[in-house]
Amino acid sequence: MRDDTRGRVPFALLGVLLLVSSLTLAPTFVTEPAPNRTAVERALNQATAETQVAVRDGVSAAGQQAAANPVVTPAETPTGRVLNDSTAFRDALRIRVYHQVSNRLEEVNGRSGDVTVTASLPGVANVSDLRAAKHRVSVERAGPNETAMRATVENIVLTVRRNGAVVSTRYVSPTVVVPTQALMLHDQVSTYQTRLNNSLDKPGLSQRLTARLYPMAWARGYAQYGGAGIENVVANRHVSLAANGALLGVQRSTFGRSDPAGRRALTEATAVTGIEDIVRGSRGTAVSSDVLDRAEYKPVSETPPRPRTTNRPGPGPADSMTVGVNETAESAFRTVTVPSTLNETLEDAYTVEVALKTDSHRLAGGPPGKPPSPGSNWTLVDDRTTSSVATVGNASGRIGTPDGWHTVETFSRTVERRYTRTGVWQDSADRRYTTTSSTARYRVSVAVVGRHHGRSPAPNRSIRTAHDASASPLNGPNLADVEPKAMETLVGDAGGRDRLAEQVVDDSLDRTEATVTADRPPGLYDWVYRDLMVLRESVRNTTVSVERGSVGTFETNPPKELRERLRQRRADLADVPDTYDSTARKARAAARLTYLDAVLTDLDRQASARDSNRKRVDTQLTERTDGSLRALRKGLTARETPVPRPRPVPVGPAGPVRTRVDARTPYLTLAELDERRYRALEGSEHPLVARNTNVFTIPYGDAADAVVGGAFESSDRVRLATAANTLAAANQTLENESNATLAAKQEDLRQEVRVANGEMMTQLWLTVDEQTDAGKRESRAIVSEAMSAWETPEARALALTNGSAQDRVARVAGDRLTLTRVERDRLRLLLLGVDTPATKPTLGSTNGTASAVRTVAKDELSSALADAGRQKAQRVAKKRLGTDKLPAGLPLAPPVAPWYATTNIWWVTVKGEYARFAVSASHGSPGNPGARTTYARDGGNVTLDVDDDGAAERLGTADRVSFSAETGVVVVVPPKPRGVGDKDGTAVEESSGWPNAGN
Structure with a gap:
């Protein structure tokens, strides 16, 4: 049928x-x-x-x-x-x-x-x-x-x-x-190219590249921070992988579908990148080429595999991190508790203002009248009045006390003032003198008043038991001795009560105000110090929560936020009562407020330093890359920007119009290709080129120095911790592989670290000698005993720089000298503050050792792969030849502030070009259901015989689809010396062919 x-x-x-x-x-x-x-x-x-x-x-x-x-x-x-x-x-x-x-x-x-x-x-x-x-x-x-x-x-x-x-x-x-669909396809390809070249603030390749690089960089960065053998957190092989995945994503959003060959190639490239990561940053050398030649891949489906759900090795840029006041609480404490400084604060609390309030009231008499004339022809040519005062007895009188003051003592006197007025008369050549006398009587009332203002930073509030010696919590005099001291200062120094009354009458009283300091109880210093120790812990635990990514891009200023948070807590932390129950309580409040203000000042200084560092980081980005902190922040935002959804399949007159992408090459590789592999190519080409700059490769002799500024006394010195970590990396490498060059550099660096340790230990025992009664010999013995816990130079250096050595010295001194709690704490803080230029090894020795560590590690990996292939290379890599211990990144931010994080920045630029980019669309009619329109751009000339003379005229070119995209990635890890960053010694990684992609 x-x-x-x-x-x-x-x-x-x-x-x-x-x-x-x-x-x-x-x-x-x-x-x-x-x-x-x-x-x-x-x-x-x-x-x-x-x-x-x-x-x-x-x-x-x-x-x-x-x-x-x-x-x-x-x-x-x-x-x-x-x-x-x-x-x-x-x-x-x-x-x-x-x-x-x-x-x-x-x-x-x-x-x-x-x-x-x-x-x-x-x-x-x-x-x-x-x-x-x-x-x-x-x-x-x-x-x-x-x-x-x-x-x-x-x-x-x-x-x-x-x-x-x-x-x-x-x-x-x-x-x-x-x-x-000629116009439709042209518009879509034009949109595709526009999106490929869009900046970070517009949908396109840069945004998708950012979104793919961020999780990769943070996962690898935290794995490196945790001790994994990762030399390059972000290498060009990762950039290539992320760029191609992003290209497919832009294809899906523009055409509704991506190139199926590109999807298959991406799956294979992901596997290749995983193998390259085993050899830890071989960057296209013979090592990675050998790996690629040996690799065998199974067929993969056109649909990209669904990503597996795994636990992240660390947080992401949007996750919060807690930044605390931490060591700033101790550095400010060390300043305000210097005995002379704290005693001055306490003295101010025991200092009160005293003043004289006087009233003079004339009871009788007054100045004399005009002296009598000698006769009718005499003329008064001069008139002089003299007086003398004398207290003639006590009197009864009252005088009011000004608001805010209280009366210490009052007395009244009756004072007589005797006047003698002498007139000089002239008559021709004769001169005569006549006199007249009178007496005035005054009642003088005097009050000695006082108030508890003084110079203290504590609020001026009443002290309910100010002059009650028994009310002090330390059994001290309180302000009970202020009254006799005030009388002695204002009354006694004026000559006594009678003489003071006389001075009031003849207006010769010079001093009416003074400050008087009461005696302080002997245990006041220790009592306040112990109270401040409790406050110090509360201040130390003051924290703010900030986004990690915002910290790395300097969009947020943690010290500034801490300052505002502490300022909000200042009143509660100061714990100032409405009225003081004793002067000691006022002294306690004064010390607390002084300490809190010192912490706020330190945080303010750190916030300013953070702003200065932000400008320096921006300068480093601008000088080393085409990026900036502003662009870096755009990238941080772009990684979470929702990407356009895939374009829905449009419906035409004959039904759905489906597009198909056919790119040559479907995967834009960093390798050099030629027409033997892809006929669309013209000679040798680089479909993709990349430039990847790690801004803070190492924290010494590199960009980080320009940021932290005053961290070093001179540009040829590094922190002792940096040198110690480099020495540890050399030691670990030499445990597995012998190398004469590395051994020589290791010995030079070890000697420098040993000398720096010795200088640091000398400063420690000198501090013990100054702050205790131990004496020089005993002080040396205390430091030696404490440092015996660390045997190697690098271990001692790390202990001296992370504070554990100072803690132990303070404990040993406390036990051997039977120090009080206050004395132990004070000694520990002073030991932590010890630092001199002599404790910093040289830059040349440190960098030379680090470079040798990297060379030995790479040579060993290459040799292992050449001898036995990938499996032995994996085993060698797992031995972690010391490169993972090399420090990298920008510390945030010693020496000005406690080290609360380490950050690093990668600025990535990719350029690419398709040899041929074609998109076809179905438009079949009932009579021709398989018809398609294909739009293809290959860079060729386009000609047409427009005048039918048999010779084609050139209209133009079918430009290749090309692009240039860039983005920045910032990674922030906790504050450990290992840090985060590329540790292969190469700050700028450029692929072959850079900066020219295509033909």
């Missing part, structure tokens, strides 16, 4: 197509002419219908040709200059439409009897004709979801002839819609 299902077309779709055809081609189906129609009309109708078909066929063919050879950049030729730079593809398509339609119109021939009709467009003989031809054609996307193309050809000439003679002309401008 015959199968009637073959070639069957859905009736609904067939009906639509028939309806469309009946509307556009109606004149073709006219049967018998109407009685009133002339032969001319019949011929014109037939020609119009054939013209419509010719235009449709020409537009369809032009669309296919333009997509297959798209003009992206106009040629510098007369023909190419007809195209506008911004619309080159559309202009070339319009010219192709004109050319195709013009050729097909030659076949149009309407006939009725002796009447014929032909169709034509003006010929193209020169550039002016070509420009006019372009303007006769318009094209645009149309149809459902704009998957088709609408084109209009203006002013096609229909010429009517009867028996060969022209009788009339008619102009028609047909508009057709054809199911070709």
